[in-house]
Amino acid sequence: MKGNLKNNKKNGNIYIPLNGRIEEIIQLTSDVRLFKAKTEIPIDYKPGQFFMISVWGSGEIPISVTSLPEKNGMPELCIRKTGVVTTAIHSLQTGQFVGLRGPYGNGFPMDISKGRDVVIVAGGIGIAPLRPLIQQFIKKPNETGKVTLLYGSRTPDEIIFRDEVEDWKKSGITVVLTVDKGNDNWNGNIGLVTGFWPEVRTNFKNAVAYICGPEVMIKAAMRDLFFLGMPDDRIITTLESHMKCGVGKCGHCYAGPKYICTDGPVFSYKEIKEQSILK
């Protein structure tokens, strides 16, 4: 944040992106890559925030941060090739540049997980914004109780951060992996993440949940957790939306009375119900 403010002061224009030099690209699955981008000044950010990433000539899109901030100022961005801009980003090589504005958005509330068991529910690429949370919980294991990750993918080949998941397990996180459709090499769980609540050995009434995935999954998971006794202000999700500005002006990310970019993208189930955000 500090770094970007410095930059903004210089030109007074929030729409001018910083130059992010791509230092490393990691192919995670057939259509998902992890980009590490270095900016001229290090940028501070929080888990749950996002950047507006652009490729000149193709456009700009919101991408949530996939890593904890580090001293070298290299935010990691996990990007699936789906549209015009993401296709352009995927065509970039190391040493080339993306435009980078931000960070924007509120980020995940971290204080509510202090001393509590944590349930993380991820669906598909929804693991990306949750990864820095997991990294944070691993880094400071004494601040939370038991951490359980329920992670669902369409197929075993589409599980993102598969190697890291093994590391997370070793670091003490309970991981329940599931896929919609298995293959010959898969002998794990098959089914929706919402079918695996019994695997989460916690008292839901005292726990906290962080959820990200497709909208149907988010809705189902929030509702289930609420019925399992978790208070609605401790069921936290982060929402995806079409955005053109990231700063509450363009109007594209409206959700009820809120804008996902400035009021979110992280909302509690309580807010979502009260403000009719997901309808």
Add this chain to the structure above:
Amino acid sequence: MKGEFILDRNHLSYWLRQMRKSRELIGPLMDGGKDIVFKSVDKIHELVLDCPASLPSPKEFLFPQYESMLRFTPLHLPLTKGGQGGVSLSEKAIEDLSDKTKRVIFGVRSCDISALSLMDKFYIEGHKDPYYARRRENTLFISIVCNNPDPTCFCIGLGTGPYLEKGFDIQMTDLGDRYFVQIGSHEGAKTVKAMSFLFRRPQKTDYEDQYEVFLSSKARFHKRINLEGIRQMILEEKVKDDFWQWVAGRCFECGGCVYDCPLCTCFTVTDRTYSEGIERVRLWDTCMFKGFTRMAGGVLPNEKMVKRTKRWYYHKLIYYPESLGGFGCVGCGRCTITCPGKIDMASIAARLKGLVLNEEEE
């Protein structure tokens, strides 16, 4: 400095000519003999002041339909198709194209001035939008008290016209042979002060004549619309879904209401590749379009028309007051003129009022 002055009608064009030396003069002009459009004024005598509301609103000069934001010039490598390819670049390669032209917009109606105070809050507070902010800083507004409201006008029920108590730079009331000039901002004061020899202090009769214009103007409104009443009806859930279904059924998805509205603010951003480089431009967009909220992978969260029309009304009547402290409508009546489905703000308000009255009668 605030103040009140009298300007002789014969001095008006001289004053405008003098102002034009330091600012671009924009005013209401007859376009093809039919519509009133705010344009750069070439011949001052062609200004039409006793005119119907302009189409579109003068928001065009603060938030243009098409605005170039940034230009990116590749320094070393040629662009590949679609402008992709991370070319090596330095900060100098990005040029800020914001418009810093000094303008004076003359003959604006009170409703459009009222809209500015909410536009300012929206664009400048929080993350400051530099394009709007710079144009706003460089634009002086001279508004005219409406003494001839259109049949579609309903600012009177909203306190956004026909004359204003505050929020203007300079407000003028036409008293026939002279103008009553009120100053409402520092910039307005500076402008009058610079030509102070043209102005005199008002006399008692000037105040009386101004008051008379205010009264007669108020009496000329055809429409009395109480949006607060409509807001309450919505909040009390008296407006049922079948009503919004009916509205949606009549919507042509043309976006006319949004483009003409002085308080609609949405835009889209796109990159255009030219031989000199790539321009990042923004254009008006409208929440009435299905693709407005299209997400990655083609998901359309607001595919159903009813979601979009209903949201526009909720935004104007419920969310605007909550977030900006005033309705997202100033009663300019432009949507009434534009909407082919007759589901403009005034018609909706009238219909809702009718529905409740009918129910109560039953």
